[in-house]
Amino acid sequence: RRRYESLRSVVGSEFIATYAEAEIGDPERLYIDGVPANIADLRLLHDAWDIQRLFADRAAPRTALEIGGGFGGMTAKIRTLFPTCRCIILDLPEVNPVQQVYLAQRFPEARILDYIDLLERGPEALLAEDWTFAILPAWCAKDVPPGSLDLAVNTRSMMEMTNATVAGYFDLLHRAMRVGGVFYCVNRYWKGTAGEAVQIKDYPFDARWAFALSAPGWDQDWLHRLAAVRLDF
Secondary structure, X not given: OXXXXXXXXXXXXXXXXXXXXXXXXXXXXXXXOOEXXXXXHHXXXXXXXXXXXXXXXXXXXXXXXXEOOOOOHHHHHHHHHOOOXXXXXXXXXXXXXHHHHHHHHHOOOOOEEOXXXXXXXXXXXHHOOOOOEEEEXXXXXXXXXXXXEXXXXXXXXXXXXXXXXXXXXXXXXXXXXXXXXXXXXXXXXXXXXXXXXXXXXXXXXXXXXXXXXXXXXXXXXXXXXEEEEXXXX
């Protein structure tokens, strides 16, 4: 309840009521003002509010990528914010089925492109317009078309990767992000669970980014929020 009140003071009651979702899968939740709330969804709501503001003065994203999608909650928020945006998730294959089940329940009419579809149709399937969500294992990063992304997101998982894995995802971002596209990132200043120090200040951004947001985490001051816009110079 304390976090709900804190979030409401930032984003307002209407935003929470419009974009909250803490019922699919029957998670632990508390109903406040008739809205189902739990901590995971409140944090996703704050991230969604950040992303909405980043696109307030630019065209809505056509294609978004989430690196490390968890159960699919952030991707669902993006699709709700931008109803015509197609969304790709790259994650561990063990998690992909969870994301597929969640998003199929959240958006019953959605067309989901999975790894079997990609194997059958080839990488060009990601250029087609007959899917809503592409839910794929991380090694399919190589199949994301160059210059195809308007938005990319990573929240709370790059900090758990090795530095080499982080660098691999930045290679993807540098190749696949359109000029004017936004990378939104929420991660710890420092974490060592991958067997080495992983620090957000060391993420390998190349010179073609301008930072539109740099601020501490909303309710966790050991996290930092970054948003970078891709440049053509």
